[in-house]
Amino acid sequence: MTDLLAARSQMAISLGFHIVFAEIGIAMPLMMVLAEWRGRRTGEREYLELARRWAKGVAILFAVGAVSGTVLSFELGLLWPSFMKFAGPIVGVPFSLEGFAFFTEAIFLGVYLYGWERISPRAHLLAGVVVLSSGAASAVFVLMVNAWMNTPTGVTMSGGRIVAVDPVAGMLSPAAFPQALHMLLAAYASTGLAVAGVHAWMLRRGAARGFHRRALIVALWVGAPAALLQPLSGDISARLVAQTQPVKLAALEGQFHTERGAPLRLGGWPDEQAATTRYALQIPHGLSILAYHRWNAEVQGLTAFPRADWPPVAPVHASFQLMVALGTAMALVALWAAWVGWRRREIADQPWLLRALIVVAPFGFIATEVGWAVTEVGRQPWVVQGLMRTADAVTPMPGLIVPLTVFTLLYVVLGAVVVAVIAGLVRDTDAAPYGADA
Amino acid sequence: MTGVFARIGLPELFAAIIVVALNVYVLTGGADFGGGVWDLLASGPRRDRQRDLVAHAIGPIWEANHVWLVLVVVLTFTAFPAAFAALGTVLHIPLALMLVGIVMRGSAFVFRSYGSRTWEQRRNWGRVFAVASTLTPLLLGVVIGAVSTGAVGSAQTRIGAAGFRSVYVAPWWAPFPIAVGVLALALFAMLAAVYLAYETRDDALREDFRRRALAAAAAVFAAAFGALAMAHLEAPIVRAGLENSAWALPFQVATGAAALAAIGALWRRRYAWARLAAAAQVSLILWGWAFAQFPYVVPPNLTIENTAAPRITLELVAWALAAGAALLIPSLVYLRRTFAARRTR
Numbered sequence: 001m002t003d004l005l006a007a008r009s010q011m012a013i014s015l016g017f018h019i020v021f022a023e024i025g026i027a028m029p030l031m032m033v034l035a036e037w038r039g040r041r042t043g044e045r046e047y048l049e050l051a052r053r054w055a056k057g058v059a060i061l062f063a064v065g066a067v068s069g070t071v072l073s074f075e076l077g078l079l080w081p082s083f084m085k086f087a088g089p090i091v092g093v094p095f096s097l098e099g100f101a102f103f104t105e106a107i108f109l110g111v112y113l114y115g116w117e118r119i120s121p122r123a124h125l126l127a128g129v130v131v132l133s134s135g136a137a138s139a140v141f142v143l144m145v146n147a148w149m150n151t152p153t154g155v156t157m158s159g160g161r162i163v164a165v166d167p168v169a170g171m172l173s174p175a176a177f178p179q180a181l182h183m184l185l186a187a188y189a190s191t192g193l194a195v196a197g198v199h200a201w202m203l204r205r206g207a208a209r210g211f212h213r214r215a216l217i218v219a220l221w222v223g224a225p226a227a228l229l230q231p232l233s234g235d236i237s238a239r240l241v242a243q244t245q246p247v248k249l250a251a252l253e254g255q256f257h258t259e260r261g262a263p264l265r266l267g268g269w270p271d272e273q274a275a276t277t278r279y280a281l282q283i284p285h286g287l288s289i290l291a292y293h294r295w296n297a298e299v300q301g302l303t304a305f306p307r308a309d310w311p312p313v314a315p316v317h318a319s320f321q322l323m324v325a326l327g328t329a330m331a332l333v334a335l336w337a338a339w340v341g342w343r344r345r346e347i348a349d350q351p352w353l354l355r356a357l358i359v360v361a362p363f364g365f366i367a368t369e370v371g372w373a374v375t376e377v378g379r380q381p382w383v384v385q386g387l388m389r390t391a392d393a394v395t396p397m398p399g400l401i402v403p404l405t406v407f408t409l410l411y412v413v414l415g416a417v418v419v420a421v422i423a424g425l426v427r428d429t430d431a432a433p434y435g436a437d438a
Numbered sequence: 439m440t441g442v443f444a445r446i447g448l449p450e451l452f453a454a455i456i457v458v459a460l461n462v463y464v465l466t467g468g469a470d471f472g473g474g475v476w477d478l479l480a481s482g483p484r485r486d487r488q489r490d491l492v493a494h495a496i497g498p499i500w501e502a503n504h505v506w507l508v509l510v511v512v513l514t515f516t517a518f519p520a521a522f523a524a525l526g527t528v529l530h531i532p533l534a535l536m537l538v539g540i541v542m543r544g545s546a547f548v549f550r551s552y553g554s555r556t557w558e559q560r561r562n563w564g565r566v567f568a569v570a571s572t573l574t575p576l577l578l579g580v581v582i583g584a585v586s587t588g589a590v591g592s593a594q595t596r597i598g599a600a601g602f603r604s605v606y607v608a609p610w611w612a613p614f615p616i617a618v619g620v621l622a623l624a625l626f627a628m629l630a631a632v633y634l635a636y637e638t639r640d641d642a643l644r645e646d647f648r649r650r651a652l653a654a655a656a657a658v659f660a661a662a663f664g665a666l667a668m669a670h671l672e673a674p675i676v677r678a679g680l681e682n683s684a685w686a687l688p689f690q691v692a693t694g695a696a697a698l699a700a701i702g703a704l705w706r707r708r709y710a711w712a713r714l715a716a717a718a719q720v721s722l723i724l725w726g727w728a729f730a731q732f733p734y735v736v737p738p739n740l741t742i743e744n745t746a747a748p749r750i751t752l753e754l755v756a757w758a759l760a761a762g763a764a765l766l767i768p769s770l771v772y773l774r775r776t777f778a779a780r781r782t783r
Contacts, residue, residue: 060548066501067544071537073511077526078533084515085523089747092516096755099505099512100762106501107769111776114498118776165748396597397530397606410538414545421553 004391006400007079010407012376014072017411019372020365021065026139026184027191027222028058029109029132035218036125046211050218052116054195057425059113064418066106071407078403083383083393086162090154091145093167098141105134139187140180147175149384150375151244157387174244178237179375185226185233186371190364192223193330196337197361198426200354208429213348216357220347224334227364230327235290242291245385246300248378251313252320253287254280255301262287262299267321270313275303277317311380319370319377326360326367333360448756449746452517453735455759456510457728461721463506465629468622468720470500472630474543474571475623476650477564484646489564491638491647492630493551498777500547502770504540516755520745521735524594529584532577532610539574542566575626576619583618583665584610586676586727588737595739614665614672621661625720628654632700632716636709648704651712655701662723675737679730689729693722 001009032051039047073095076084108130115124148154154169155162196219199212242249249255254270254277255262264287268280288297302310333356340347347353383390473492480488515522526533550563584590589609596605609615631651635644669677679686696719703712733741746752 056552060552063501063544063548066504067541070504070508070511070540073508074526074533074537077511077515077522078530079526081523081526084526085519088515088519088522089751092512092519092747092751093754093758095512096516096758097762099509100758100766102508103502103505103762103766104769106505107766107773110498110502110773115776165751167751167754395527395530397527398602403530403534406534406538410541414541417545417549417553421549424553424555 001401001404003398003400004394006404007394008390010400010404011075011079012373013404013408013411014068014075015372015376016369017415018065018068018072019368021061021068022139022142023187023365023368024058024061024191025065025105026132026135026187028054028061028195029112029128029135030188031192031195031218031222032058032112033125033128033132034221035214036128038214038218040121040125044214046214047218050211050215053425053429054215055113057422058109060418060421060425062109064414066102068411069102079395079400080383080393081395083388086388086393087148087384089162089165090148090152090167090170094141094144094148094171098138101134101137101141105131105138108134136184139183143180143183144171144173144176146375147179148173150179150379151175151240152384152387155387175237175240178233178240182230182233182237182371185230186364186368188222188226189230189327189330189334190223190368192219192221193227193334193357193364194223194361195219196223197357197359200357201361202426202429203348204351204354204358209348211429213346216347220334220337220341223364224337227327227330227334228338231331234324234327239291239293242299245379247302247305247309248311248316249291250300250302250305251311251316251378252374253291253299254313254317255287255299256303257301258298258304259301260288260298261285261296262291264290268317270317272310272313309381311378316374316378319373323367323371323374326363326370330360330363330367333357448749448752449517449742450733451756452513452746452752453728453732453742456513456517457725459506459509459513461724463503463510464626464720464724465717466503467500467506468575468626469629469633470496470503471543471571471575472626472628473634474568475575475627476630476634476647478568478572479650482646484642487640487643488646491634491640491643493547495634495637496547497551499773500544502773504544507540513755517747517752518735518740518742518745519747521740524736524740525581525585525590527597528590528593528605528609529581531606532580532584536574536577536581539570539577542570543574546570572623575623579619579622580610580615582622582727583615584612585736586618586731587612587614587672588675591734591736591739594736612672614668617661617665617668621658621665621723624654624657624661625723628658628700629716629720632704632709632712635704636713644709648707648709651704651716652701655697655704655716658697658719675734676727676730679732683729685729689722689726693719693726696722 032054035047035054036051039045039049039051108127111119111127112124112131115127119127148170151174152170153173154166154171156164196216199215199219202212203209203216238249241252251270253262254265254268256270256275256277261284263282263284265277265280265282268277270277285295287299288294291297291299302313333353336353336356337347340350340353379385381389381391383393473496477489477492480486482488511522514525546563546566550560550567554560554563587609589612593600593605593609628651631647631654635647635651638644638647696715700712700715700719703709703715731737733743735742735745
């Protein structure tokens with residue numbers, strides 16, 4: 001394994017680990033606040049109990065998210081010092097703002113988690129609102145950095161060096177809004193449906209019904225609307241990629257040759273050597289319509305670009321297909337739940353819907369991982385599209401396989417412990433049934 | 439002193455802000471690590487109560503305290519990107535080890551508090567928490583010590599020309615950085631013991647932590663003299679700064695006075711004063727290092743001026759800092775007030 005690949009793998013593992021906790025950190029506070037607010041409004045104790053039980057899990061997940069996020073902030077320098085030297089003056093501004101948003105989040109999460117008996121109900125709920133808004137703001141600032149790497153603006157280059165910067169223009173790069181929207185919706189959809197799946201599982205097992213049916217409803221109120229909106233946000237993102245990163249679009253669609261009225265390929269496996277995508281189900285004109293909203297729009301193929309500028313086509317295509325498939329399944333289940341809710345039926349009484357919710361529970365997090373792979377691997381060989389190659393950004397330190405191994409082991413162990421601990425907390429709701437009096 | 443103020447500009451302001459953030463981190467987050475040290479060294483008939491006191495003291499605040507470190511990192515790469523690149527490259531190994539410590543400390547703490555179902559699990563996570571809390575400050579001190587010797591800066595110029603050991607190991611695996619690591623650990627342990635003695639309402643526990651604070655203060659003296667002795671051999675830049683400038687003597691006198699005041703206050707059981715004096719002592723040591731190193735970020739080549747980001751970046755972040763401070767300072771006061779209520783009631 002080359003040092004470059006080791007560095008990329010370590011960054012991918014660190015981000016892939018952190019992103020799950022980041023999503024949970026964004027969405028769970030919204031769910032806790034909704035549950036607490038319902039509880040205070042209706043006087044139903046189960047909702048307050050729910051907010052407290054969720055808070056216990058969030059305390060663990062937020063801490064792991066905070067430390068794994070710290071790892072990333074250091075890894076920018078440990079693995080990509082030249083990138084930071086190059087991009088620091090631009091990305092530093094959104095990262096500084098993110099620092100403040102994260103600070104606010106950490107302060108008020110402390111107040112929220114440990115302050116149940118110490119402050120008034122109103123102040124407690126307000127602390128939760130601060131946590132959920134600063135969590136969302138953190139995500140927006142981080143996505144501004146990633147968007148800048150995809151569609152860099154606000155830099156004037158001369159001879160491979162930045163000679164003038166405009167950090168505000170850098171923050172508001174073309175990809176900033178579509179990416180931030182897509183990530184926020186992903187966080188609410190993934191977390192909401194995952195939590196709904198956990199409570200659906202408990203309902204199927206016949207555990208404390210009064211507690212779990214309320215939990216299911218709150219989780220669906222967060223997860224289902226986001227899952228339904230996500231395809232629209234995906235369309236906005238895809239059309240922007242078509243305009244600004246045609247190589248990435250060609251890779252994620254497996255489009256090797258420039259073509260008018262390009263088909264949409266479902267499945268299939270791109271063969272870079274033969275420059276063709278085999279075994280795909282082709283929907284005529286589908287890609288031209290999706291990417292440009294025109295029947296006969298021209299879609300540039302990979303062969304229109306130098307071979308040295310291609311990303312690895314097969315993994316990008318496969319990741320993209322998987323993301324879309326998982327997102328579609330989530331949207332369909334969300335639609336089903338919305339239909340049941342709209343007809344004023346009890347969701348907890350629908351065994352097949354509960355089963356479907358259990359099945360799609362992990363889909364959001366998997367879709368997030370492969371979606372992140374689409375945007376990051378799809379940008380290769382660039383770390384900043386068109387401006388800096390990843391190979392030029394990596395640290396000169398040899399032996400990067402060692403830190404890669406250390407952090408991989410650390411995250412494998414940590415991930416396993418988190419799963420075991422959260423599973424224990426979920427089982428506790430069985431052992432001490434609340435809401436039995438509902 | 440005049441030499442310092444004559445050269446103040448926006449980059450210098452950022453250097454000062456970074457040291458302020460590091461100072462707050464050391465006084466808050468540093469003490470949280472020190473708490474872990476006392477968890478590791480808990481002993482006697484009140485062993486479990488000592489551990490509970492530590493856990494209660496840091497529970498609601500350690501994450502907010504930890505963010506100061508993130509702020510230091512972010513401000514460094516924003517304001518001094520070239521210096522950040524040099525630090526990340528040459529100090530890869532100790533920084534990566536420090537990260538492992540940070541991850542283990544934070545996660546083990548929440549696993550112990552929330553995720554343990556048996557006494558045995560609690561004990562095991564507590565042990566991980568305590569060991570990680572002890573190793574992390576050592577590494578933080580090693581990093582600061584290595585920077586101040588100038589070894590990091592000169593190793594950076596040898597990248598590609600010299601061997602692995604010479605560039606990536608020798609700058610920090612040396613007596614002076616390790617002595618600074620020990621000093622950082624002793625300081626954090628002292629801060630934690632002083633804070634805990636001040637905060638607890640239990641007289642027996644207070645005596646336990648008073649004795650621990652006095653022992654840690656003695657360790658600080660030993661480590662500080664060790665580090666100073668080695669500075670003469672290995673850290674010419676720091677030594678020159680400490681010896682040859684007009685402000686050096688008053689600074690060192692003030693640091694020594696704060697150290698004696700802390701011990702005196704502990705001896706006479708004046709805990710509020712002890713807390714103030716210990717915090718002053720730690721802050722003076724940190725600022726002494728910062729001034730001794732001025733105007734270098736990473737001596738001997740990378741200065742505040744030649745690594746500073748473009749002015750527009752610094753101006754924008756300065757505004758963000760002002761707005762952020764207006765938001766954060768009241769929030770932090772609120773956090774502390776909320777959780778300080780128990781002991782004053």
